Amino acid sequence: xxxxxxxxxxxxxxxxxxxxxxxxxxxxxxSTFEPKSGKVKKAIIWLSGLTCNEENFIxxxxxxxxxxxxxxxxxxxxxxxxxxxxxxxxxxxxxxxxAGFYINATTKGYRDHYQMYDFIKNDIVNIxxxxxGVERISIMGHSMGGxxxxxxxxxxxDLFKSISAFSPLANPINCEWGQKAFKGxxxxxxxxxxxxxxxxxxxxxxxxxxxxxxxxxxxxxEFYPEQLLTQNFETACKEHNQKVKVNxxxxxxxxxxxxxxxxxxHIDFHLKALNV
Amino acid sequence: xxxxxxxxxxxxxxxxxxxxxxxxxxxxxxSTFEPKSGKVKKAIIWLSGLTCNEENFIxxxxxxxxxxxxxxxxxxxxxxxxxxxxxxxxxxxxxxxxAGFYINATTKGYRDHYQMYDFIKNDIVNIxxxxxGVERISIMGHSMGGxxxxxxxxxxxDLFKSISAFSPLANPINCEWGQKAFKGxxxxxxxxxxxxxxxxxxxxxxxxxxxxxxxxxxxxxEFYPEQLLTQNFETACKEHNQKVKVNxxxxxxxxxxxxxxxxxxHIDFHLKALNV
Numbered sequence: 001x002x003x004x005x006x007x008x009x010x011x012x013x014x015x016x017x018x019x020x021x022x023x024x025x026x027x028x029x030x031s032t033f034e035p036k037s038g039k040v041k042k043a044i045i046w047l048s049g050l051t052c053n054e055e056n057f058i059x060x061x062x063x064x065x066x067x068x069x070x071x072x073x074x075x076x077x078x079x080x081x082x083x084x085x086x087x088x089x090x091x092x093x094x095x096x097x098x099a100g101f102y103i104n105a106t107t108k109g110y111r112d113h114y115q116m117y118d119f120i121k122n123d124i125v126n127i128x129x130x131x132x133g134v135e136r137i138s139i140m141g142h143s144m145g146g147x148x149x150x151x152x153x154x155x156x157x158d159l160f161k162s163i164s165a166f167s168p169l170a171n172p173i174n175c176e177w178g179q180k181a182f183k184g185x186x187x188x189x190x191x192x193x194x195x196x197x198x199x200x201x202x203x204x205x206x207x208x209x210x211x212x213x214x215x216x217x218x219x220x221x222e223f224y225p226e227q228l229l230t231q232n233f234e235t236a237c238k239e240h241n242q243k244v245k246v247n248x249x250x251x252x253x254x255x256x257x258x259x260x261x262x263x264x265x266h267i268d269f270h271l272k273a274l275n276v
Numbered sequence: 277x278x279x280x281x282x283x284x285x286x287x288x289x290x291x292x293x294x295x296x297x298x299x300x301x302x303x304x305x306x307s308t309f310e311p312k313s314g315k316v317k318k319a320i321i322w323l324s325g326l327t328c329n330e331e332n333f334i335x336x337x338x339x340x341x342x343x344x345x346x347x348x349x350x351x352x353x354x355x356x357x358x359x360x361x362x363x364x365x366x367x368x369x370x371x372x373x374x375a376g377f378y379i380n381a382t383t384k385g386y387r388d389h390y391q392m393y394d395f396i397k398n399d400i401v402n403i404x405x406x407x408x409g410v411e412r413i414s415i416m417g418h419s420m421g422g423x424x425x426x427x428x429x430x431x432x433x434d435l436f437k438s439i440s441a442f443s444p445l446a447n448p449i450n451c452e453w454g455q456k457a458f459k460g461x462x463x464x465x466x467x468x469x470x471x472x473x474x475x476x477x478x479x480x481x482x483x484x485x486x487x488x489x490x491x492x493x494x495x496x497x498e499f500y501p502e503q504l505l506t507q508n509f510e511t512a513c514k515e516h517n518q519k520v521k522v523n524x525x526x527x528x529x530x531x532x533x534x535x536x537x538x539x540x541x542h543i544d545f546h547l548k549a550l551n552v
Contacts, residue, residue: 064536
């Protein structure tokens with residue numbers, strides 16, 4: 001693990017790292033905010049959305065001000081492998097680079113590198129444990145990253161103590177973004193594999209997290225309700241006894257201005273779950 | 277004045293505007309955060325640094341969280357005219373586009389548009405008064421924008437109720453950035469004109485603001501002390517009875533991570549001066 005850059009922030013440090021990912025077989029970058037105590041033992045993983053990288057959240061969301069007095073770090077991974085040139089990898093904003101969708105690809109070319117589910121579940125979790133001494137982890141994200149937080153949290157409920165999401169793709173099998181990604185990463189017969197990567201289907205099929213799931217969704221979000229389908233997830237949760245709290249926020253959109261407004265609620269939710 | 281975009285933020289709005297500037301004879305952009313009350317009557321102008329535009333502060337500094345409960349708006353103008361193609365205008369990061377230095381140019385070509393001192397003093401102040409109903413204004417900025425806040429605040433003490441700066445170019449006549457800009461905007465005999473655009477010389481020549489001036493400077497800032505010369509300004513203030521508070525911040529650099537860390541102190545300082 002190599003530290004690329006650090007900026008003192010709120011008495012702690014905003015840092016940028018790179019490491020050789022066993023899952024993607026590429027170098028992968030992530031950013032952190034590490035509060036001054038230096039002995040955190042608890043972490044929140046932030047998963048970003050389409051077109052983002054490891055920089056967006058840590059420069060725009062204002063999380064440092066909320067964590068600086070706590071013994072909790074935040075870690076924000078990049079959203080796909082970089083430096084490759086796979087077929088169609090760089091042709092569109094919603095597939096390939098910047099759009100890993102936090103799933104393990106099985107299609108030719110992509111299956112060798114786009115193992116983004118394992119990248120988070122194994123590589124990032126291992127880095128947190130071995131390099132930072134973290135013992136308890138929560139997970140959150142935005143849009144495509146909200147989808148990632150939901151599926152990783154529901155599938156790996158022993159690993160992630162709490163789950164929250166801003167404007168998540170909550171039922172990607174039934175939206176254009178999800179269908180395009182699943183087809184590209186999982187092939188023509190994607191529907192069988194995709195159910196383990198769809199939060200709504202996971203809950204319908206019995207996945208269950210012991211804590212309530214927190215979701216914030218802006219009502220003026222241009223992608224709501226067609227692409228995000230929060231309503232489908234909420235219905236599935238109600239029918240299958242998964243506790244969920246969906247806050248519809250009047251007039252808010254899909255941007256980081258929305259995220260920064262309600263980030264404190266989400267951080268507080270995770271701090272409570274992490275016993276801070 | 278045309279509203280280009282708005283994002284609901286902290287119960288108010290982050291907005292982006294464009295208008296025809298009488299001073300620059302171009303369209304000019306600025307951003308705002310307007311708290312929910314809608315009747316602000318008080319404003320802080322934020323002046324950004326080299327390479328920045330109207331977006332940097334409003335997306336990265338976290339100011340919305342600090343102003344959302346107050347009846348005070350913030351306005352962040354772009355740092356130069358845009359859409360022109362003057363000689364050498366786009367050749368370097370520290371002169372021309374993105375580097376207006378908040379002065380009125382007198383050199384050929386530039387004098388027709390680079391009237392950035394008047395743009396702030398007249399156009400932006402008029403917009404605040406006529407479009408937003410603002411009655412009291414304070415001014416702050418970063419780096420080149422810190423220089424802008426100091427010279428505008430010292431020269432126009434009746435207009436700007438309080439002045440603060442992060443990492444300002446506090447004595448630009450004596451640093452490379454300032455000398456290059458003054459030569460380009462004011463011509464070969466720039467030294468005579470430049471004294472009214474140099475905070476240290478202004479104080480030495482008798483300019484005085486009734487309130488203390490607040491400055492934060494990181495000690496790990498790569499441009500401190502050679503380019504920024506805060507120490508020269510502090511000495512001049514002490515010798516000429518201008519009250520100044522310079523906070524040297526151990527280990528902090530020149531970035532927005534530094535600004536966001538200490539922004540609350542600056543906002544509180546201006547709120548007090550604006551009688552909020």
